[in-house]
Amino acid sequence: MKDTQPENSATQTILHGNALRLGYQNGNNTFLVAENISFDLAKGQLTCLLGPNGVGKSTLLKAILGQHPPLSGEIYYQGKKLSQLSHKDLARKIAVVLTDKVTTGNLTVAQLVALGRIPHTGWLGNLRDTDISQIDASIEATHVGYLRDRRLSELSDGQLQKVMIARALAQDGEILVLDEPTAHLDLANRFEIMHLLRNIALRKNKAVLVVTHDLDIALDTADRFWLMPCGSPLVTGIPEDLVLSEQINLLLPDQHLFFSKESGKVQTLDHLEPPLVQGPDALTQWVKKAMLKRGLTLEMDMKLEVIPHPFEIRLKSGQEIFRFGSIQEFFEAESWKTE
Amino acid sequence: MKNKLTYPLLFFLGCLGCLLLFLANLGIGSVTIPFQEIVGRMLGGSFSRNTWEIILFEYRLPKALTAILAGITLSVSGLQMQTFFRNPLAGPFVLGISSGAGLGVALLVMAGSAFGWSLYAGAAGLWAVVAAATLGAILVLLLMSLTAWKVRDSMTLLIVGLMFGSAASAIVSVLAYFSEAEQLKVYTVWSMGSLGGTSGQQLHAFLIASLIGLIPVLAFIKSYNAMLMGEGYASSMGINIHRLRWAMIISTGILAGCATAFCGPIAFIGIAVPHMARLLFKTGDHRILFPAAALLGAMVLLACDAVSQLPGSAQTLPINAVTSLVGAPMVIWLILRRNFSKEF
Numbered sequence: 285m286k287d288t289q290p291e292n293s294a295t296q297t298i299l300h301g302n303a304l305r306l307g308y309q310n311g312n313n314t315f316l317v318a319e320n321i322s323f324d325l326a327k328g329q330l331t332c333l334l335g336p337n338g339v340g341k342s343t344l345l346k347a348i349l350g351q352h353p354p355l356s357g358e359i360y361y362q363g364k365k366l367s368q369l370s371h372k373d374l375a376r377k378i379a380v381v382l383t384d385k386v387t388t389g390n391l392t393v394a395q396l397v398a399l400g401r402i403p404h405t406g407w408l409g410n411l412r413d414t415d416i417s418q419i420d421a422s423i424e425a426t427h428v429g430y431l432r433d434r435r436l437s438e439l440s441d442g443q444l445q446k447v448m449i450a451r452a453l454a455q456d457g458e459i460l461v462l463d464e465p466t467a468h469l470d471l472a473n474r475f476e477i478m479h480l481l482r483n484i485a486l487r488k489n490k491a492v493l494v495v496t497h498d499l500d501i502a503l504d505t506a507d508r509f510w511l512m513p514c515g516s517p518l519v520t521g522i523p524e525d526l527v528l529s530e531q532i533n534l535l536l537p538d539q540h541l542f543f544s545k546e547s548g549k550v551q552t553l554d555h556l557e558p559p560l561v562q563g564p565d566a567l568t569q570w571v572k573k574a575m576l577k578r579g580l581t582l583e584m585d586m587k588l589e590v591i592p593h594p595f596e597i598r599l600k601s602g603q604e605i606f607r608f609g610s611i612q613e614f615f616e617a618e619s620w621k622t623e
Numbered sequence: 624m625k626n627k628l629t630y631p632l633l634f635f636l637g638c639l640g641c642l643l644l645f646l647a648n649l650g651i652g653s654v655t656i657p658f659q660e661i662v663g664r665m666l667g668g669s670f671s672r673n674t675w676e677i678i679l680f681e682y683r684l685p686k687a688l689t690a691i692l693a694g695i696t697l698s699v700s701g702l703q704m705q706t707f708f709r710n711p712l713a714g715p716f717v718l719g720i721s722s723g724a725g726l727g728v729a730l731l732v733m734a735g736s737a738f739g740w741s742l743y744a745g746a747a748g749l750w751a752v753v754a755a756a757t758l759g760a761i762l763v764l765l766l767m768s769l770t771a772w773k774v775r776d777s778m779t780l781l782i783v784g785l786m787f788g789s790a791a792s793a794i795v796s797v798l799a800y801f802s803e804a805e806q807l808k809v810y811t812v813w814s815m816g817s818l819g820g821t822s823g824q825q826l827h828a829f830l831i832a833s834l835i836g837l838i839p840v841l842a843f844i845k846s847y848n849a850m851l852m853g854e855g856y857a858s859s860m861g862i863n864i865h866r867l868r869w870a871m872i873i874s875t876g877i878l879a880g881c882a883t884a885f886c887g888p889i890a891f892i893g894i895a896v897p898h899m900a901r902l903l904f905k906t907g908d909h910r911i912l913f914p915a916a917a918l919l920g921a922m923v924l925l926a927c928d929a930v931s932q933l934p935g936s937a938q939t940l941p942i943n944a945v946t947s948l949v950g951a952p953m954v955i956w957l958i959l960r961r962n963f964s965k966e967f
Contacts, residue, residue: 375861390907403861409845
């Protein structure tokens with residue numbers, strides 16, 4: 285196991301969770317959400333927390349934020365018990381982007397980012413030079429300078445999310461926690477946000493913890509995965525290790541789904557063998573994918589070939605050769621299909 | 624940051640407008656005192672008629688000062704409620720404070736008479752009404768505090784507050800049903816609000832209570848800014864939500880409770896004025912919004928009072944009717960604006 289140990293001398297653990305039991309206490313009734321949660325959160329890394337809905341990810345976040353202490357077990361911030369830190373100290377160490385929609389349209393972007401300085405300012409909240417330079421740096425790091433004087437009501441969801449990240453950065457904690465920051469965003473924004481978070485983790489040496497359901501993007505960007513399966517302990521590790529050890533399948537309690545090492549995607553177990561298609565991989569994979577989806581198979585004596593420039597699908601069936609200009613044409617032609 | 628110059632300008636204009644309204648308010652009534660005479664008197668001269676002296680100092684000046692105080696207290700407590708509950712329709716009375724005060728007065732006036740007491744009449748009567756309203760407001764406040772202690776969810780607190788208000792109103796209805804016409808009228812007149820009932824000592828008491836009620840607002844002004852983003856974010860920025868909730872309950876209890884005790888329930892100022900402040904000052908920053916709402920509240924109530932005097936006639940309208948007539952269209956207009964919820 286020694287050689288798979290990911291920690292080298294450069295990674296510093298900043299938050300350490302030890303055998304947490306999470307849940308709610310209501311009188312004598314205890315509602316247990318999750319148990320056996322142990323983790324190390326390291327600076328300079330992007331960590332993704334993945335798990336099915338209702339497994340207790342939000343409760344774990346609340347425990348990390350100090351808003352809902354665990355039933356038992358302890359979280360340590362650099363060796364100090366988290367529960368012994370004051371609200372204000374905690375706010376200076378951990379900043380968060382929640383799923384709550386901020387509806388205050390009257391604030392400008394600069395004013396919202398300035399709110400992140402609240403744990404650092406005096407009772408009136410007046411900004412000093414250090415506060416202002418921190419705000420400017422956060423706006424710059426998230427590339428939202430062009431939005432500075434816009435009001436929140438005028439922003440798109442993607443822009444708003446970046447601004448919320450800027451606000452969290454301005455809070456200047458060493459830990460940044462984000463609860464599903466890419467939900468409701470379009471594809472480009474999902475990639476952009478996750479790469480932005482990765483850059484922040486690396487460049488600003490922060491510990492970034494992201495709850496996400498985007499396995500694809502998480503695999504591309506995360507340094508560490510925390511898998512939180514139903515009813516079993518938290519599993520942590522380098523994403524690729526978890527794929528190779530097939531622990532990634534813990535996310536898929538459904539018997540019919542599994543994570544395919546070949547395609548890097550979630551697939552159904554009862555899928556058919558892909559048909560044999562000749563040609564460049566970049567082209568054949570899409571033809572195969574389309575055929576798999578439709579459940580189409582080839583007869584033994586058929587041969588399928590894909591030819592680029594111009595694109596052509598060529599089907600040899602015995603002596604006959606059929607040519608199609610697109611997958612749609614190929615599917616719509618009934619002549620070659622088996623009865 | 625670019626608005627650094629416009630805020631002082633707006634506040635200067637506001638103060639100027641407030642002063643003008645104050646002077647106009649002193650002049651308007653069943654007897655009209657000319658504007659230049661008032662200014663002359665204020666600068667140390669004397670009136671050309673002696674009756675004006677008495678009208679101004681015995682009646683109009685306390686009334687105008689009461690209007691300013693009530694305007695400030697109601698708007699500031701309304702703004703606190705709206706920000707804390709993140710609800711644009713919250714007001715100073717959503718936690719049942721005015722209903723509690725009303726219940727206190729109803730008990731004094733209507734139930735008292737059942738035992739043959741007439742505590743509300745005579746010179747001590749004014750203080751008795753104030754005391755009854757204060758006790759009623761404190762009772763509701765205590766119940767709300769108990770709830771706040773038990774319940775952690777703000778929306779639940781809001782609903783419970785509304786329920787307390789309804790229950791108090793229902794008890795008042797029962798009392799009203801069984802009471803004599805004379806007592807009913809005394810209660811009804813109280814419930815229509817009046818700025819003219821305070822003088823001398825009462826004004827002092829009102830002023831001191833208002834200043835005490837404003838202390839928690841000053842102490843927690845930064846927390847209200849954090850609350851703009853909702854409880855989750857505020858708490859992640861080190862704001863103790865539970866403590867803020869207590870500060871808000873105590874502050875609005877004192878501010879709105881006093882205004883109701885001295886002037887009766889005055890509707891709509893607490894809901895409409897914070898929105899006016901947001902619209903005019905175009906900011907969400909409570910360091911600007913609280914003074915802005917206070918200034919506008921004073922101005923609006925002075926203006927409403929001037930209107931209620933029906934200049935040129937001997938009749939007056941109840942102040943609560945005027946504020947409702949001004950406030951209801953205002954709130955409707957706000958709601959019909961397309962981006963109302965976004966500007967909130």
